[in-house]
């Protein structure tokens with residue numbers, strides 16, 4: 001079978017000097033307006049990986065990667081993680097302000113009202129193999145929600161957008177827990193609306209119909225914190241995917257399913273699972289030096305999973321909070337995990353080794369969240385689903401923000417074409433193998 005040839009032609013370099021408008025946001029680097037570049041000068045901008053490109057305006061989340069700062073609607077993540085709850089953060093991300101007591105009670109009630117999923121959706125789960133990756137199941141069932149909630153799919157109606165947002169935030173824990181229960185052959189556990197968002201999730205994950213279940217408050221708090229820390233992260237790959245899918249007018253559940261798919265990759269949300277796989281591969285503290293040498297070898301593609309970040313070139317502020325929570329949970333549960341010893345030694349070496357220091361590769365949020373989730377008893381292949389659950393509010397907030405813009409355009413990037421120039425079709429009988 002022939003495979004498409006990779007273009008080897010190098011683009012020719014020329015210089016173009018231009019005067020462009022420059023805009024300032026409230027904080028952060030200015031942006032240069034290139035919207036009319038093609039119309040006025042016949043050229044596109046070229047920025048693979050969006051290294052310097054702002055794809056939209058947004059008032060939701062701000063990151064200063066050099067300072068290691070993350071804020072939701074202006075509030076520092078450290079304050080939110082210490083003093084707030086996940087649902088309070090959801091309200092903040094969706095509506096822009098912290099709720100009053102009445103507003104929070106009403107919001108929590110609304111979310112509670114939507115925790116159940118349609119009984120027919122359960123049959124979807126039975127169509128999957130028991131050993132299917134739970135992210136594969138999640139991509140499918142989240143997309144399938146669009147076939148159940150026709151009454152909230154008009155993307156041009158702000159009330160429909162809001163109702164879809166409530167529904168998906170409320171149903172995500174139910175869907176994620178169902179994916180887990182299905183994979184281990186246990187009965188689905190219905191939501192318990194007398195519990196908190198995180199407590200209910202833990203119950204749906206770990207209760208069995210034959211036994212009573214009590215939520216451990218330390219674990220509940222840790223779960224809530226994991227949700228808060230992953231709730232939004234401005235224009236990352238999955239959020240940009242949701243925005244791009246949404247820009248065509250696709251329905252919210254289809255857009256969130258696209259976000260789930262994008263999150264799955266090991267360079268993004270899949271990293272927390274990859275961290276645990278890496279720790280298992282290392283096996284013991286004595287094997288760390290050899291592993292580090294492998295990571296530093298330019299000819300070897302192995303990376304230290306849970307280290308480095310596209311935006312944070314200083315400590316990831318979420319990692320600092322996760323590290324503390326990690327120790328709290330392990331001591332509460334009395335877990336003595338050899339994986340944690342490996343993790344701590346890796347962290348120590350990486351923070352001293354010139355390879356990591358010079359490249360500003362610090363532990364990121366996923367480095368610690370994986371260890372906590374393991375201690376709670378959540379299997380590795382569920383980690384990215386939990387990230388997806390937490391990030392759903394961020395995706396929905398960005399989707400709602402984008403659709404609320406006055407002049408909303410379909411996202412359509414340009415390209416630098418390096419393929420064949422015009423050529424004429426050759427009939428099959430005259431073609432020679434190249």
Ligand code: CMC
Pocket residue numbers: 233236266267268269271295302303304305306307308309310311359361364365366
């Ligand atoms: N281990 C070893 N070397 C690394 C790592 C790593 N984890 N990350 C980056 N590098 C090196 C890379 O080889 C390159 O070296 P050189 O300059 O000698 O070629 C340099 O650092 C810059 O790397 P890059 O690929 O240009 O950096 P990036 O900003 O494109 O990549 C990243 C960011 C997160 C994809 C990358 O650091 C990585 O693959 N990390 C491991 C996966 C991971 O933990 N991802 C979770 C991110 S946090 C959760 C989320 O927000 O989704």
